[in-house]
Amino acid sequence: MSPRPRTLPSRSSRFRPRLRAARLVAVCLTVLVPAAPAAAVTSPGATSAAHGDDAALRGRLEALVRAPGGPPGAIxxxxxxxxxxxxxxxxxDLATGRPPGPDDHMRIASVAKAFSGAVALALVDRQDLSLDDALKKHLPQLPRHWGSVTLRQLLQHTSGLPxxxxxxxxxKILAADPHHRFDSRKLLDFVADKKLRFRPGARFHYSNSDNIAVALMAEAVTGTTYExxxxxxxxxxxxxxxxxxxSGYRLPEPSLHGYDLTDPASPEDVSExxxxxxxxxxxxxxxTPAxxxxxxxxxxxxxxxxxxxxLAAQxxxxxxxxxxxxxxxxxxxxxIFRYTTRCGEVLGHTGNIPGYTQLIAATPDGERSLTFTVTSQVNQSLAPERLRELRTLQEDFVCALLKEKR
Structure with missing residues (x-):
């Protein structure tokens, strides 16, 4: 298959337009390429039916990548x-044409929120934390009007935190210097003068502040860094x-490079x-996908x-x-989120950031799982139609996973 004609970006070129960087910051954080032939790798123990599924799924994934404005890569x-x-x-990587691999490093975006949940729930299991612990108990330095927010509400995005x-x-800081080194423990200071959006527990509202507070609570009760x-x-x-x-911006090799496709004919590497x-x-x-x-x-x-x-509380x-x-x-x-598809339920999390859109999901027993990565940012604000197409394709993969015979 012949590649689509696109200008290959160098790593150094991705920082040249400061105005473009500022635009990317604003777009990403207010919502927070040649196509090689698709390939499938099947483990020796897989069933013959899986091979048939692979051909159809491979074709669908290839169509996503080859569509105008499609991501340079998917795995x-x-x-x-x-x-x-x-x-x-x-x-x-557009510069080398190397295909994506399961051991490629990548940014997992808001999938990281599930990791903060894993830390918090492990501490709850050890009885170092309670789901009903309030911010004022462990983090009295935070605004008093946030004090009644509980760990449970933070993990479920019902806290109301701005x-x-x-x-x-x-x-403004990010627009001026995308590599700015923030004090991560003070990120909530940016909204410390803000009131809660609503009474804690009253409704759901996705907020990046929630998981910062979760990590700070975990550090407070253990005296150990979140890392x-x-x-x-x-x-x-x-x-x-x-x-x-x-804490920095470097991404180790091998890496799954992420791209901004504002100009589909000239994708910009935004991995770093x-x-x-x-x-x-x-x-x-x-x-990594693995x-x-x-x-x-x-x-x-x-x-x-x-x-x-x-587990029941989760x-x-x-x-x-x-x-x-x-x-x-x-x-x-x-x-964690429950995704109810036409073929059954899986539990997981999604995420997106400039250059990457992620889905991880598994059956409740963990026996079957799926991770789905594309190397461009797809969300409701940037590309609603493409997001609909992506979700449909993700559901097809979930169905293939769940329908496969034991």
Whole structure:
């Protein structure tokens, strides 16, 4: 197949237009390419039916990448028990034409919120925290009028906390210097003068501030940095080898490069446009498709915490959707969402940031899982029609995962 004619960007070129960087900041944080032939890798133990599914799914994924304005690359990892399939299309890097791989580093965006949920619920299971603990108990330095907000409400986005990423001052700093090194523990200072949006618990409203507060509560009760808690309570138990929370903007190789497609004929590599310190626990984690597969299988099943009460609390669903919305109909739990598709339910989280759109999902027992990554930002504000197409395709992959015979 011949590649689409597009200008190949160099890594250094992505910072040349400061005005474009400012535009990307505003668009991303107020909502927070040649196509190589698609390829599929099937584990030796997969069924013959899976091969037929691969051909259809591969074609659909390739069509997404080849569509005008489509992402330069896409990779989907499906796992059933020990059997793994990888379906991919396009390229991981326009400069080299290398195909996407399951061990490529990438920004997982708001999927990082599920990691903060994993830390918090592990601490609840150990009885270091209670879901009914209020901010005023552990973080008295925060505004008094936020004091009654509980950990449960933070994890379920029913807290009413104002979103720090909507702060004009925060956006102004990023527009001037996308690599600005923020003090991540002080991100909530940008909205400390703001009142709660509504009475805590009254309704759902997705806010990046919630997961910053969750991480701060975890640090307060343990005396341990959030980064270390991630290593001890999440990475190590689940065997995550290539996942970490940086403060800078560098992305290690091999990496799945993310692109801005404002001008589809001249995509801009935005993999290292922003530093992670400005999103921290709400979206700063770097991982790989292989690692987030391990994560969602353990997180959705409750493998990180043995208590049935904790798992039941996590799955107390309310009306609410991830950002962007996932496949099917969404409901919100504690740092996890339930996606009800035409073929059944999966639990997971989505995320998007300049250059990346993510979905991780698994069956409630963790036996079957799917991770779905495209290398451009797709959301309701930027591309509503493309988001509808993406959600439909994600649902098709979920159906293939759930319908496959045991």
């Amino acid at each position: 989907v990892v499906l796992q059933r028990g020990p059997h793994t399939r990888v379906v991919r299309a396009g390229v991981a 979103d720090f990423t909507e702060s004009p001052e925060f956006l 270390k808690l991630l290593r001890e309570l999440v990475y190590r138990p689940l065997g995550l080898r290539d996942t970490y929370l940086p 446009l922003f530093g992670a310190s400005g999103v921290w626990a709400s979206g700063g984690i770097v991982s 690692d987030v597969t391990r994560f969602i299988r353990g997180y959705a099943s409750g493998a990180l915490y043995g208590g049935k009460e904790v 799955r107390n669903w309310v009306a609410g959707a991830s950002e962007p919305a996932g496949p099917g109909a969404d409901k919100a739990g504690l740092a």
